[in-house]
Amino acid sequence: KAGVTQTPRYLIKTRGQQVTLSCSPISGHRSVSWYQQTPGQGLQFLFEYFSETQRNKGNFPGRFSGRQFSNSRSEMNVSTLELGDSALYLCASSLGGQVTYEQYFGPGTRLTVT
């Protein structure tokens, strides 16, 4: 099976812009989670989607949003970018039901905000 794919892999944006990141889970996986990784804050949970519904959300401002499509692909959007949004954004998929099983991570999207 193909692994989790994320596009784009690298992105440079300026403050105030918005950005959309895409994640395609492993075939058959219905749960997709998003994480932000920075040197200062480490790995932080953004949100998790299952069957097109957001089931859980981390402690991030409303500028961070996401959605999941019927084919389980997911996108996350960050509006009004700030310098502090520079990070590696990781998505992970897992089998449906609960986030009980191991998560399979994509390679990440490296976002740089200037």
Added chain:
Amino acid sequence: SQQGEEDPQALSIQEGENATMNCSYKTSINNLQWYRQNSGRGLVHLILIRSNEREKHSGRLRVTLDTSKKSSSLLITASRAADTASYFCATLNNAGNMLTFGGGTRLMVKP
């Protein structure tokens, strides 16, 4: 905020030695998982231990869990240069809907 704290933050050993990393967490959990990350890339799942288990093995990996102390340890035996990476513990809450990662341990294995 992070659920887990990992100790040590960095560890440097020689090839062939054993590496032990510890993870402490704050709230009750469903399970605890360990992941490896190579230099700014995606994480790879290593092993999962459920809250009712005390020890688990997978190849050169041994994980222990002490729920009374809210702590876990990961032992890598006979380390190799290829084991150089960051290792993270992650706890699944009892609701089973949120995985929280610790700060990670950076392991360097010198050939």
